Amino acid sequence: MGDVQTPLPLPGACSGQPQGNQLPATTPGTHLPPPGCVFCRETPGLEEVLHLQVLEPCQRFLEMLVDPASWGRAAGHSLVPAGDRAGPLISVFLLKRDFGMKMPKDQEASACWQLTVRVLEARNLRRADLLSEADPYVILQLSTVPGMKFKTKTLTDTSHPVWNEAFHFLIQSQVKNVLELSIYDEDSITEDDICFKVLYDISEVLPGKLLRKTFSQSPQGEEELDVEFLMEETSDRPENLITNKVLVARELSCLDVHLDSAGSTAVVADQDKLELELELKGSYEDTQTSSLGTASAFRFHYMAALETELSGCLRSSTSNVWNGDNSAQHLTVPLRPLIGKEVTMDVPAQDVPGVRLQLKAEGCSKELAVHLGFNLCAEEQAFLSRRKQVVAKALKQALQLDGDLQEDEVWGRREMCVQISWTGHKGVPDSYASPETPVPIVGIMATGGGARAMTSLYGHLLALQKLGLLDCVTYFSGVSGSTWTMAHLYGDPEWSQKDLEGPIRHAREHLAKSKLEVFSPERLGSYRRELELRAEQGHPTSFVDLWALVLESMLHGQVMDQKLSGQRAALERGQNPLPLYLSLNVKENNLETLDFKEWVEFSPYEVGFLKYGAFVPPELFGSKFFMGRLMRRIPEPRICFLEAIWSNVFSLNLLDAWYDLTSSGESWKQHIKDKTRSLEKEPLTSLETCSWLEASWLQPGTALAQAFKGFLTGRPLHQRSPNFLQGLQLHQDYCSHKGFSTWADCQLDSTPSQLTPQEPQLCLVDAGYFINTSCPSMFRPGRRLDLILSFDYSLSAPFEALQQTELYCRARGLPFPRVEPSPQDHQQPRECHLFSDPACPEAPILLHFPLVNASFKDHSAPGVQRSPAELQAGQVNLTGATSPYALSNMTYKEEDFERLLRLSDYNVQTSQGAILQALRTALKHRALEARPPGAQT
Template sequence: MDRLTPRGPPGHLPQGEASVCWRLTVRVLEARGLGWADMLSKADPYVVLQLPTVPGIKFKTKTVTNSSHPVWNETFSFLIQTLVKNVLELSIYDEDSVTEDDLCFKFLYDISEVPPGKLLRKTFSLRPQGQEELDVEFLMETTSDRPENLITNNVLVARELSCLDVCVENTKSTAMDSNQDNLELELVLKGSYEDTQRSTLGTASAFRFHYMAAQETELSGHLRSSKSNGWNSDNSAGHLTVPLRPSAMGKEMTIDVPATDAPGVRLQLKAEGCPKELAVRLGFDLCAEEKAFLSRRKQVVARALKKALQLDRDLQEDEVPIVGIMATGGGARAMTSLYGHLLALKKLGLLDCVTYFSGISGATWTMAQLYGDPEWSQTNLEGPIRHTREHLAKSKLEAFSPERLTSYRQELEWRAEQGLPTTFVDLWALVLESMLHSQVMDQKLSEQRAALERGQNPLPLYLSLNVKENNLETLDFKEWVEFSPYEVGFLKYGAFVPAELFGSEFFMGQLMKRLPESRICFLEGIWSNVFSLNLLDAWYDLTSSSEAWKQQIKDKIGHLGRKEDAPATSKASSWLEDLWLQPGTALAQAFKGFLTGRPLYQHTSNFLQGLQPHQDYCNQKNFSTWADSQLDSTPGQLTPQEPRLCLVDAAYFLNTSSPSMLRPGRRLDLILSLDYNLSSPFETLQQTEVYCRGRGLPFPGVEPSPQDQGQPKECYLFSDPTCPDAPVLLHFPLVNASFKDHSAPGVQRSPAELPAGQVDLTGATSPYTLFNMTYKEEDFDCLLQLSDYNIQNSQDAILQALRTVLKRQAPGDGLPGAQP
């Protein structure tokens, strides 16, 4: 992070320096060619001016009635910080006394184009689309106010905050206390973190507001009778307005509240600076905790590589290659297959060669389960595999029992009481936890640090997407959000918070309100909420009546329960899933919208709130690497302006966790790509290559032959010798190639063993469909054994890839040789 101190004219601040604020004066002159509002009359236009970087301030001109050529000649001013990207929004509205005012036109103007000290006249036009024009004058002048101390990573800027303390005093006798108990004091400070605070006058003693120190705003107050019919009642009394200026910092003010019902009530005001240290880390480099982990993990990897490759000497730290596992999603199929892949790596002594372990969607179910044990990779995996096998084979009806429904509601109500937003995805998280574990798992993401203390396990990385809630599809706007036991943050903005603070409330990079850290099941609900669509759409229909929702679901369960004695000859592994999807049932109707349905998102407090875009943010390589939306050039619509995040499963865009693997600072040498797609074993990888090349990220070419496309093998190596920064990629499709004929690598199946190799991955009756959450035990075992075999059968390819990347790390002839 770079701290900035004063100097310099606007727009030319050297890095490491700070800036005073400047006075921007805007004069709205006139408009032409506005046309007719309807068939009978011309428009009644007015202009609204707003700068997102000056929160809480919105100016409005007078309305000129019945005019296509309105003249306003009105002047407004903003106090702006030129280190941030100031884009003025000029909106022309048509006033309507009956319906909501219509937005006619909106112009965006980058204030950095205004030369200091010179009057600039500009005409905004919609030509060639139309004849509408708007004339505006701009003037930028310096101020005498003290400079701001700013913190920036050249993409986001954290500005100074002030804390306004307001104490309520009563100088009269306590005889008025009974009257005061019926009065409510409302204080409003637009643009502040708190915005509005209310309290009964008899109990109100102090308020605190956090707002930008360089902000020109005002504190407004209202004293109203609590017995009136609402805050807008005509019985309100005691209105006051107190201008707040940056120059008033540290000065005390006393304001009498003008209320006849409460004589002697006054407010003591004092604004002081807030602590300068941020709770949000602004920076694109790895956090200190991850760097320390890397040093510890390299010692473990060095020993494992020496043994696996039979090296004749120990590896130095800078010779140790970085290897990562990159697992795709795929529901219970991904969860089961990932266990098999890890089991094989463990048997081969190669699991300790891995430094990073990333996954999305269903793969995160395995990861979250494993990291509940700080020693998971140092012990056998029989325990978690047995646990998963047992719970996948169970009927899922238990997850919808009246007792479970009650417990879900109680926990969601508790979360709401704590101030945590709740959505259907949180309900899905609890249902998922019940399905996978049959009990509450009291684990948190930050607690996974215990699995990293000695470098004994790879560092787990989980991925999600932040999207726009209403007006844009996921493909049009998405931002990668990375989760690790150390911190959670945005790759695009270079902004991270400690894992235990994710979900708490922030403003301008400072922690405002610490909320309880969510159990990891609620994060699994985020990481894998693509699977919640069918379940939660059904629940939406079933819970339309808050009083009857339990009974409706209980009735549905009762109907399903009558089918529990389904014939054992049923070919489907999960008869429950088939019954729910029978045509004509209520749930089938609810599921119909799945393929065309909108993403379900999880709401959480936005820890970027208040932070502002740097003047040159668009030209920063770290930002532009992950900028793939048209809105990235519109700072007023970027995520720091949103009050909350809307998080969805990363598989809504790409079924890959590659962004975490390719983040600058990690620079992986070898990636083990574990792909759990069935229909197209190279599609996700090819999509990832296209995406990475478009972002300027080094990635090898993925060009399988037509034969491999039709009959894929267990392992493929992709590399780019012309690009040393591109990782070597070992790709493992989920296929049944040689396993059907071999019980172990090199061991041919006997005729009696051949049926055990017939694992149905893609047939019409395959038990491994994406949304099947119930496996027969034999189906689980087959998929586990297949995945185990595919890795073991690729042992030579893995060892050769490790030798290749190790040779890259050792300069010249420094590669350790194999022992004779």
Template sequence: MPRLQFLEPIQMLLKMLVDPALQGKRRRFKAEGVVTSPCWQLTVKILEARNLPWADLLSEADPYVILQLSTAPGTKFKTKTITNSDHPVWNETFTFCIQNQVKNVLELRIYDEDSIKQDDLLFEFLYDVSEVLPGKLLQKTFTGSPMVSEELDVEFLAEKILDLPENLITNNVLVARELSCLHVHLYSTGSVVRTPEQEKLQLELVLKGSYEDTQILTLGSASTFLFYYLTAQETELSGRVRSSTDNGWNSPSLTDQFTVPLKPLTKGKEMTIGVPAPYAPGVRLQLKAKSCPKDLAVHLGFNLCSEEQAFLSRRKQVVAKALKQVLQLEEDLQEDEVPVIGIMAIGGGARAMTSLYGHLFALQKLGLLDCVTYFSGTSGSTWTMAHLYGNPEWSQQDLQGPIQYMQEHMAKSKMEAFSSERLRSYHQELNLRAQQWYSTTFVDLWALVLENMLHGQEVHQTLSGQRAALEQGQNPLPLYLSLNVKENNLETLDFKEWVEFSPYEIGFLKYGAFIPSELLGSDFFMGRLMRKLPESRICFLEAVWSNIFSLNLLDLWHSLTSSEEAWKQHIKEKMRNIEKESSVSGTSSYLDTSWLQPGTALAQAFNGFLKSRPLHQRSPNFLHGLQLHQDYRGQKNFSTWADCQLDCTPSQLTPQEPQLCLVDTGYFINTSCPSMFRQGRSLDLILSFDYSLSSPFEVLHQTELYCRTQGLPFPRVNLSPQDLHQPRECHLFSDPDCPEAPVLLHFPLVNVSFKDYSDPGVRRSPAELQAGHLDLSEATSPYSFFNMTYKEEDFDRLLRLSDYNVRNSQDAILQALRMALKHHALGTKPPRVHM
């Protein structure tokens, strides 16, 4: 009997291979993350409003309502205007086609129509339609704040559309829906009549909600173009003929318009229509809708990509060999016994770059560099990383070469970077990027200036090119970190999202969405690659990772006035607000109705002045078009990285933004810690390198606070008064009460014993004492944040200090490595054996 039970799964598998009836089961297993879900028709009836405020002192409001669903792109409805009424009655009905697997939040806006100036927005209501039960009529009254008495009555009905199921791809946070491609072929059976006033006629075609939205082409010659749109979208193609010389676009003789509903257009079959163009008879449009490829160019998933998983297997062999040697182990470590060790370097401009060279140099001398699996950095530390990974064998070769290279360039005058010849070359390259469809900004100029200051020449290296340094597992995996922020309506503390860069992929930790690193800057829609651009050189990414220019006035104010305690209080307050909102509205399928009342025009203008980023960086948003899952807030991976109130409002999150705005992580916390806690990495030991001048533990305390508020296993940072008064070269932290937390060895930038010792255990002679003196005071130090030129002796001293501090901590590092071995063993459970 046991033998038969053992054979049953094999027999079932063989049957699936030959039985067509079971083929679907096998395909669904392979297509993990793919679900089929019907669409629904949402009927919304705007009934009436009461107690609306007067628009001005002389008359009552002339109200109308705008209805919009971000998950039904291109669909926007408007009621009729009721003149002079604080109690308008509309009784108008509108329908939306919605997908119930996504978060559908209806936006209802009441405006006051004005014939002289722009219409005033009176109120805005956001309503999660998941409250509407299928087939049951729901009437809801939306009310304002307790201080006002405005009300809006709306009636809802949801009904399933049986003939419109969709195949969705989802990671339970983001959803990619089915796309169709509309092929449009323009041709003419007659001749275009031109007059002196009309030299050329153009056809404007609009498909709202599509990737292209609007396309304009010249009549008189055959042409073919495409529109990509949601398959379930109930929309229409609209067009009109106009003259290219008509700036107003409203010439009475050329306003002939036409519309073509796309719903009746059968996939694969052609439809031909005539264009009503009196001045261009015989113009025809041939339409044909086709399905788009189902495969995504965006990786939707929180798991590590296959390339990183393969790298880990290769790197473990290198790490196992190195650990055996430095710890003098008697036996070889098996793959599942190898701990995961990471370097976590923070920013600090040229100071961070120089110090990191020293730290790596020391680790290499001690034979410890091969023990490291991950190498993360931000801001200035990424300059070191980008330079080193230009050489695929950098950690296996003497670091004295790249150090000397950087020392020579740091000692040079940086004025040459601003010479007329260099400025011309910058202008030429920025023009070339513009021709390649890149949106160039001041940050791109900063990239070229920074490249010249650090290297004096163009560096023809790309992020994806760094994969060569990982092919044999010969180096740690580099991880670069940035923040995505709002371009013009929020300060960084109010909204920020971690964006990780590696040679394999780039993506959001919060959304579980990643793209191959060579595709950053290319255009995406609904997870599909629309237009591929040439990969940018590494300097343009270095400028993103150290982008200190995209600040707004509120960011600047906080950086100038906030103390560490004020920052901590701010973060705690933010987390309390999120927890309070989550407890009210729930964390999964339902979002409470929210009511927004706009401020005055003056208040809005002042708010925009404070929060706009005049020098912001722009990069196409590869999440464009993707929609949020109905239960996105209930997913652990999303909630781990959701740390602002805006996470409760789907229409305000990044998938709705046309562009990304990437800034230095120092706008929030100067740390690369989040990369260490990505699912699947499970670090056992973190070597933390801090390059702060004035507060050697500030970033560490901020990181601990942030991680604990987010539920991330970070060790307790317990420091004695003596440690705070006089920090040592390294400090070891662990947390027995939190076994998931890695061991952490923190290296602040301090000059404790280096001033008296040239090497560990070797006291300086009186003639050498001057070489041990470093000015690390924030006010007078040559290593200030904005200094990009170091004297050779200053570069050498900072390098030697960092090198010495690590080598002088060799015993502590070895102790931490042994703790990491034990930590990994405790965290690895033996597989169950079935008898």
């Protein structure tokens, strides 16, 4: 046998490093590796050797995957030929492409500090009562120290109170600590009046230095409050934090309490059972109660650094009278000394012997059920890798490309585009070949518009499918009525690979049917039973839940047992675009102005806040959380309940009918009519003519009123959902974080105690309350779209939502193309308008498709003139009070449905040339970005 040839070791590799990626040894006569085998590894000095990829001689581009565990910059190394047939040497040039990747959770160990706040005195307090001076006291509280509220003594009849009282807080320096100081005037008859309130950022207090501050209500205000602050070290061990630099999850402890009641059931004189009530302020549970005589167990979850105590007392279960009137009859147990211990304590009581508590406190799991990070989740990155293979194939066919497109982003890894040039044995380079072009990212951005949006979107998707362009789309986002189409399609894992006439036939059938059956006694009974079941499962119920069931019945005529997480089946092979649904989280009392609003994104992989970088799997949306940990799992809601959130503006019509039954006032009816007008400038269908409300069930005393009166109360225009951010705290530098500041847009954003992590519930509404757009999802880090297909379903202002979107994005530094339609475009909008910004290469190209009847009225298909007999089919009434496509209309005649569908189909098909040219431009941009540094264009 001949000599065995082995490859030279990698430059910089340790001699003891296993060479598992070496070229195989060869012997004469055996099959040799093809020319172009390349070793690649991380920067010299890092030990990890990467896997080998093999290039055929005809190939000019090599993909190299780099494990993100090592964050060094990759490097290539020249290699001698392996064997006499190996051919030329290879020179390797690397072009790094960064994109959003799942980073390890950012963990920090940070010490807690003792903050002493001494309230000294106040001056010039104004009297709240006409007959006397103020009776002032001060309340101190930190939202980062839950359950701890301190109060000074009350001083009577004085405008210059001197308290000189000190209070102590154990604080974490890595969170935003804002102290709230409030002076109240005590009143024995009416509610105490607030005289003075100030918020103070504790970060201004330097460790070990006494700081005295004088606060005034305003620069011109006479009222003043003097306070001293001192920050001191503690001997406590550092606290382990998990943070994305906006939100912070702190360490949790669990307190297990077992009630051991000896003997028979304890009773008081009137034979009432006694209950034990336990309270742990600042814990997730706060207060828990159990009857004596039963084997009871409690669990409290609380912040490990919280200096709190467990308190409890016995009371009658019916009379609500406490057993004992003095503190001697109350149980009080400080918790910090209990960590890691088990103790037994007797409950103080006079006539109930043998009541004992077994207490055990220990640390909770450090694993979070909430994903903290602004990067894309691992599942979406894996989807991108799969989808790009589908998109590359579709683009090659649509644009008739000679070469293949390549995938330039791979889940969970950083990919290097490696350009190689082959050199002969004499070192003379062959002709330089350009790298294959990376796959561009295309997204659909659909607005709302009720049944009109649903119908038109079917037409747009049908056209893209006919043109062979639907497989070129990676992301598919929608709001309000567009989500009805999306949710239905994704019930079929192969929907985009099948003929869309099936789903369209389903939509046509249910839009054309009478809506009377939706409110039949049988249906109303089923609605009530389902709402009761949701309540039993732990879901808070509201009028939006009733709207969900009504909507499901109108659109499908039956219960659709589908869930958002089930849509993953439509993504597992990358066979469909990734659906993104948007909603807004608002303050419950802020529905009129929407001064406070936060985007909430729903996808089959996760649900969460763009602003906070916090997400949960859809299976856990609606479950209860505290400090990022799952407290109680509640069954995932069916998709109809999410559709009702995404489109709850349309529940206004149902609410109008409901309050027509239950309220005699006109103000509410006027309010919701005004709200609908503000959402779309079109004639508002009146209550009397709304097609799905004309029925006898509108009359007082009918089935609807009897079935639901008293079950649903208030005027809930929003959906209340448990807040999965509850308990999480704001990082000390959260305001300066780009992920947060991008979406911050009101004064409340600078006040941590006013932000969503402090709320027990979310208040979710239709995004149409603000801007009729689904664009925010397109700008998450890592998505980086090259082309957006904007489908707008407004009847009266074809560019308004898009221009509002541009202003909104530019105010946040998001790269959005300039939307500057000409006066002619405003007067006579075309089927398709292109917007771009050459001065901002990061901005995607945008093709905007307004809902217009321009050339369709004269053409049955692109380039095909209508005959006189076909002209009537081209008349689509999109304006005026007689339009069948009004926002509130949920019933269409079949011919109206068909005309709108065919119009939308035509408008995209006739714009085929513009779409293909935009795709070519996007490809060119990607190719330029992928060039190695110094390569010639």
